[in-house]
Amino acid sequence: MSIATSKIRLSPKVRLRFDRRTGYDMLLYPETGLELNKTAMEIARLCTGEWTIDEIARHLALIYVGVPPEEIKRQVHDFLDALAGHGLLQDLP
Amino acid sequence: MNHEHRPYTLIAELTYRCPLRCPYCSNPLDYAEQADEIDTATWLRVFHEAEELGVVQLNLTGGEPLLREDLELLVEGASKIELYTNLITSGIPLTFERLARLRALGLNSVQVSIQSTRPSVSDRIAGSPSFNRKLEAMRWVTSLELPLTMNVVLHRDNISEIEDIIALAERVSADRLELANAQYLGWALKNRAALLPTRDQIERARTAAADARARLRGTMEVLFVTPDYYAAYPKSCMEGWGRRFIVVNPEGLALPCHLAHTIPGLCFDKVTQRGLADIWHHSMGFNRFRGDGWLPDPCRTCDRRATDFGGCRCQAFHVTGDAGATDPACSLAPDHDYIESVRTQTSLTAEMPILFEYRTDRGSSPR
Numbered sequence: 001m002s003i004a005t006s007k008i009r010l011s012p013k014v015r016l017r018f019d020r021r022t023g024y025d026m027l028l029y030p031e032t033g034l035e036l037n038k039t040a041m042e043i044a045r046l047c048t049g050e051w052t053i054d055e056i057a058r059h060l061a062l063i064y065v066g067v068p069p070e071e072i073k074r075q076v077h078d079f080l081d082a083l084a085g086h087g088l089l090q091d092l093p
Numbered sequence: 094m095n096h097e098h099r100p101y102t103l104i105a106e107l108t109y110r111c112p113l114r115c116p117y118c119s120n121p122l123d124y125a126e127q128a129d130e131i132d133t134a135t136w137l138r139v140f141h142e143a144e145e146l147g148v149v150q151l152n153l154t155g156g157e158p159l160l161r162e163d164l165e166l167l168v169e170g171a172s173k174i175e176l177y178t179n180l181i182t183s184g185i186p187l188t189f190e191r192l193a194r195l196r197a198l199g200l201n202s203v204q205v206s207i208q209s210t211r212p213s214v215s216d217r218i219a220g221s222p223s224f225n226r227k228l229e230a231m232r233w234v235t236s237l238e239l240p241l242t243m244n245v246v247l248h249r250d251n252i253s254e255i256e257d258i259i260a261l262a263e264r265v266s267a268d269r270l271e272l273a274n275a276q277y278l279g280w281a282l283k284n285r286a287a288l289l290p291t292r293d294q295i296e297r298a299r300t301a302a303a304d305a306r307a308r309l310r311g312t313m314e315v316l317f318v319t320p321d322y323y324a325a326y327p328k329s330c331m332e333g334w335g336r337r338f339i340v341v342n343p344e345g346l347a348l349p350c351h352l353a354h355t356i357p358g359l360c361f362d363k364v365t366q367r368g369l370a371d372i373w374h375h376s377m378g379f380n381r382f383r384g385d386g387w388l389p390d391p392c393r394t395c396d397r398r399a400t401d402f403g404g405c406r407c408q409a410f411h412v413t414g415d416a417g418a419t420d421p422a423c424s425l426a427p428d429h430d431y432i433e434s435v436r437t438q439t440s441l442t443a444e445m446p447i448l449f450e451y452r453t454d455r456g457s458s459p460r
């Protein structure tokens with residue numbers, strides 16, 4: 001899939017599970033998972049199939065006032081690209 | 094809670110019974126003598142206690158977990174407390190209806206192991222006609238839209254099929270392909286002379302796996318674990334002793350790894366006699382190799398000590414007789430010359446006919 005243009009949705013094999021020990025979500029998939037930090041959790045929660053990468057970055061820019069938008073976009077891209085690399089994003093029509 | 098020692102995964106070995114008889118089986122050698130399996134209620138309690146400790150992943154394995162008639166109840170119970178539940182199976186004995194039921198009850202993913210891409214070889218290694226049924230089971234998994242991991246334990250007799258294995262994984266639309274070189278403990282250690290590939294074989298397989306990983310990025314994950322005997326440094330066994338994993342075996346023994354109780358002098362507890370949290374935090378067995386206070390030389394001052402934690406304790410014991418020694422698989426270990434001599438021997442005997450000692454089929458009939 002092209003994460004540059006598609007609307008982004010987590011693959012059905014992924015489950016976000018709130019972790020009461022860290023206060024953030026864990027991203028679980030077969031036999032393993034990722035501990036998300038606050039930013040990663042905010043990005044992952046926006047991967048609902050409604051938003052493109054640019055829209056997700058714009059949304060985060062509203063929260064992280066003062067961080068350059070290019071830097072936010074780069075971080076969103078790197079995180080989503082890593083998820084795509086593990087097959088954790090779904091292709092949408 | 095000390096985050097350094099938080100378990101993420103509970104490996105629930107539901108039974109040692111299995112319809113297959115693979116010569117590299119990781120179950121203990123004396124499994125057939127162990128008849129008593131813990132019951133449904135105990136497992137459900139263990140799942141709860143594990144979840145409270147921080148566990149988020151549950152691997153239902155064995156032996157063959159499908160031989161447990163209460164598997165449905167266990168999957169349902171795990172799902173209620175939001176564990177990500179993986180069924181690790183040979184695919185036998187399974188029906189489409191049972192798999193659909195398990196999915197409906199909350200099963201999250203399935204791992205099916207095959208022994209070879211050649212039906213006759215697969216059946217010979219498994220010690221039972223099973224290959225076609227495994228293929229069918231994998232098709233059921235994907236048709237139910239469950240994530241599929243195809244697992245192949247690599248050894249001298251099947252490692253040259255690497256391209257065919259990758260092609261088969263693509264054909265069955267696996268989400269993950271686990272190319273797991275046999276770990277030379279338990280049955281595999283007994284059969285090591287027949288199983289250990291040569292360095293050439295390993296290198297070719299590693300290259301093929303890396304090519305496939307790049308080509309299939311985003312579609313199928315390709316995992317390749319180099320066997321210790323050919324690695325420069327030991328694997329980070331269980332990601333550190335008593336750090337991320339809890340194994341509970343069929344009779345209820347809680348362990349840092351599935352063979353930890355084969356190390357003499359360590360004391361482990363049963364979940365029927367002591368709470369899981371108490372075992373995890375306070376038991377002698379789980380604490381014996383935690384942290385770095387126990388580390389021998391040269392690990393004690395090694396930069397990699399937080400990466401590989403001194404390697405595998407079982408391997409250290411089985412090779413050197415001392416479970417507290419540096420894993421001899423490490424090129425820096427005092428006993429590494431043993432590993433080198435095994436490698437040399439392997440290159441010399443590579444063309445010899447292969448004879449396995451099978452697990453017996455005692456204890457493997459459904460109850």
